[in-house]
Amino acid sequence: MDEQGMSNLERRYRWLLRVLPKWYRQDREEEMVGIFLADRTDDLDLEHSWPGWGETGAILGLAVRTHLAAGAALTSVPARVMWRGEVVRVLGMIGLLLGVFYAGAAITNLSVAYGNPEWAQPISWWRLLELAPIVAFAALLNGRRTPAKIAAFAPVVLTVATLAQTGGHVVLWVLFQLPGIVTFLCLCLGFHREAPTPPARRLLWWGGGALLLGVLGGFATGTGLLAIALITVVVRVVAFVRGDFVLGRAVSLFALLQLAPLAFLLVGGEVLVIVLPLAVLLVLCAVAPVRKPSARPRVS
Incomplete structure (x- = not known):
């Protein structure tokens, strides 16, 4: 996605999502970013805010589960x-x-x-x-x-x-x-x-x-x-x-x-x-x- 029309908050979310494996991001990145930004419409929020601690922890936990997948709960795992x-x-x-x-x-x-x-x-x-x-x-x-x-x-x-x-x-x-x-x-x-x-x-x-x-x-x-x-x-x-x-x-x-x-x-x-x-x-x-x-x- 072109970064020119992207807010700072969206850019930060996308950088955070890079801890996830590429095969997972290809299918889920746009959906996840949309969910994160769904209720954040204030211009000041979009320019100066950062992902929350809870969201960061959840993404890091997901990164562990996807990089070391067991296969039972994930689809299309290489x-x-x-x-x-x-x-x-x-x-x-x-x-x-x-x-x-x-x-x-x-x-x-x-x-x-x-x-x-x-x-x-x-x-x-x-x-x-x-x-x-x-x-x-x-x-x-x-x-x-x-x-x-x-x-x-x-x-x-x-x-x-x-x-x-x-x-x-x-x-x-x-x-x-x-x-x-x-x-x-x-x-x-x-x-x-x-x-x-x-x-x-x-x-x-x-x-x-x-x-x-x-x-x-x-x-x-x-x-x-x-x-x-x-x-x-x-x-x-x-x-x-x-x-x-x-x-x-x-x-x-x-x-x-x-x-x-x-x-x-x-x-x-x-x-x-x-x-x-x-x-x-x-x-x-x-x-x-x-x-x-x-x-x-x-x-x-």
Whole structure:
């Protein structure tokens, strides 16, 4: 549309709508702009006003749902958009399983500390937040997305509070927590209100396995990153053999995220013989080709 006869308010609405994907704007932009401007006829309003906060929030929420479409509530969604949404949701679920793994390790640590008060450090009730990913996992499988996201964020609050008390190095923390931070964002963005609920029956096995491995790993301090890296490599190979594009792409991205925390283990040099081969394998997982899908993803 020619901008010469366009008011400033309409121009601002159109700029805001650019957060939506092009395929969606082609069908809906004129209709949406007409609705926004329907009751705004005052000349001063048209020249000096801006889109309201409520409208802006609604459009940003719509942008998330359209860029990461689940397909059920939208029509004419390009296949690449649906695949992108599925990959983001799987990556978010991988991050939640990572949290369950660390929650299992926390159960072991808390149990040891509680059972040996003579040598263990005093237990702070705040440390119970480390178990929140288990709650988040159960809530998400039950379709309760908002409580799941809040619970998944709880360990981050605990870590930030610990850093504030101890004066820890923020950059170091961010790099170590990079896989968890990115996958948490994927969890929040991917599981929007129109996204399907994850299949509980299949994922319960994954969740139980992550919890059990975390409990066992809690007895061997420092092996968590190594175990996660090794499991990532195994799952990536399984995804390639099965021709699972969504899982393969998500695990490739997750492998790339893990390189940051592994880099610090390499700098330490204490487990160089183990960490270096794992780092190489993670790089191969990240750059290895993924079989392209031959059909659109199935929507639950």
